[in-house]
Amino acid sequence: MLKQSTIQQRGAVTFPEFTGERVYMLPFRKAEGLPFDLARWQPTVDAMLDGIDVASPIYLMIDQGVVQPGATHRRPGVHIDGYWRPEIAAHGQPAPRPGHGHQPPEPWRPHVFTSSWDHQPPGPTWVYAGSHGQHVTSRRQREAIILASSVQGGAAWVGQYDGEPGEGGDFSHLDLASLAEVPMGAGFVWAGDAMTTLHASVPLARATPRTLVRLNVPGWVPT
Incomplete structure (x- = not known):
């Protein structure tokens, strides 16, 4: 079945001072804002959520790190993320409470394939498992x-494509010739569909401090 990969450039965004801070998939609600100890990130998050109103929890990842020459800040290779399942840890164990502070964001992990999942419609479900929860691709909301970053270090692809993901949502096997590559420029908000938007981190030319903020927003996609 053909899928549509899209990426939408939204408004401008700024970031607080670089301190090496890292937060992994912290849940919060837009109406309540961030916890007190993350207040310096509130203007960034507000800019990223401008025009988006959802009542359900949103999940925040912050990764401030120094990227070395020729390296990527986050996951290389064309892939999709899948949606976030906070209630289920890797291998189906209860998930630890997501934390924040100077802890490394969870690295990407391989998918686990299962034929169905609790409270999900029948059919294949790809589960991208991490120790704090899971990214999943299946038929659901x-x-x-x-995404927003202080230094351009990512790209997305726009257009129709066919095929299923490999391990971890990997689409490195996909022929990208018919898709348009869009560099995700620094200082802007970029929004895509967690289940269909093809994207990747790209190598940086020199050692660079970089801030990346990602929000997973259930119940909304750009149109």
Whole structure:
């Protein structure tokens, strides 16, 4: 079945001072804002959620790190993320409470394949498992990924494509010739569909401090 990969450039965004801070998939609600100890990130998150109103929890990842020459800040290779399942840890164990502070964001992990999942419609479900929860691709409500960075180090692809993901949502096997590559420029908000938007981190030319903020927003996708 053909899928549509899209990426939407939204408004401008700024970031607080670089301190090496890292937060992994912290849940919060837009109406309540971030916890007190993350208040310095509130203007960034507000800019990323401008025009988006959802009542359900949103999940925040912050990764401030120094990227070395020729390296990527986050996951290389064309892939999709899938949606976030906070209630299920890797291998089906209860998930630890997501934390924040100077802890490394969870690295990407391989998918686990299962033929069905609790409270999900029958059919294949790809589960991208991490120790704090899971990213999953299946037939359920839509979910956005919203990205912003201080240094351009990522790209997305726009157009129709066919095929199924490999391990971890990997689409490195996909022929990208018919898709348009869109560099995700620094200082802007970029929004895509967690289940269909093809994207990747790209190598940087020199050692660079970089801030990346990602929001997973269930119940909304860009149109």
